[in-house]
Amino acid sequence: MVTDKNIVLVDVGNTRFKYCLLSDAENEPTATENLSDLLSFIDEQQNISHLYLASVRKADAVEQIFAACEQRNIAVEEKNTEREAFGIKNSYENEKKMGVDRWLAMVCAAEKTQKAFFVMDVGTAITVDFVVNGQHLGGWITPGFQVMKQALLNSTKKVYANDEIPTSLSLGNDTEECVATGCYAAVYGVYLSAVDYLSSKQTDFDIILGGGDKKMFAFLESDVRIRPAHLVVQGLARYARSELLT
Ligand SMILES: Nc1ncnc2c1ncn2[C@@H]1O[C@H](COP(=O)(O)OP(=O)(O)O)[C@@H](O)[C@H]1O
């Protein structure tokens, strides 16, 4: 019999791999840039029968995962964006063009609230998707905090950056600080625009937040509309539970 301890969930983002057992899907997944960490994890468990996979990279980036699973007799279930599932209807004309991470973020978010929502994934890119009455209205893709900073450095000669990740809106008093606070303001601006957009629909809504940089929004914690989530692995968890455990 397959249990939630035999299933591993794997999110292949543009920066990092995130993974956990289905039984741990409520906790922070392990994040790593090295595929070997995932393979060691699988080998430590010894009893993995299924691997649920979501990737936004090119096919060759996940070939190694398929090969490693074949060697270990683990069934790989790779998820792709769908037109409709779990009561959510995708607005894309060609849903295959939508990153599966965005689709899974909606699948996760729809389980966390019965209300209208927007789901914001603050990762390499920032994606925002709006859903009202199960209908995906559409979304936004913008550069994430690090990508924004890098684009600025690449396009200028005298702009420098530091490694600080601000956690509230403030002003800079030197170049590095101005870059960090400015890019923070841009990220926060995406959030405020999303609130503004959904508020204009005159509907009560929740906000589901995830991604490696979601800590930037920690200061908003007291807003009852906000639900932090491990979007992609929890979207995968929903698929895995419905396909293998019911
Ligand atoms: N240890 C870390 N290594 C890399 N990025 C990190 C780390 N901790 C936080 N981050 C932040 O997380 C972001 C990537 O978020 P993540 O959700 O993992 O991206 P993706 O799903 O696109 O791979 C980076 O832009 C970075 O600012």
Ligand SMILES: CC(C)(COP(=O)(O)O)[C@@H](O)C(=O)NCCC(=O)O
């Ligand atoms: C927008 C993304 C790059 C976000 O990826 P991430 O930041 O999570 O690594 C990814 O969802 C993607 O490659 N999407 C394809 C284009 C689309 O969704 O329309």
Ligand SMILES: [K+]
């Ligand atoms: K993202």
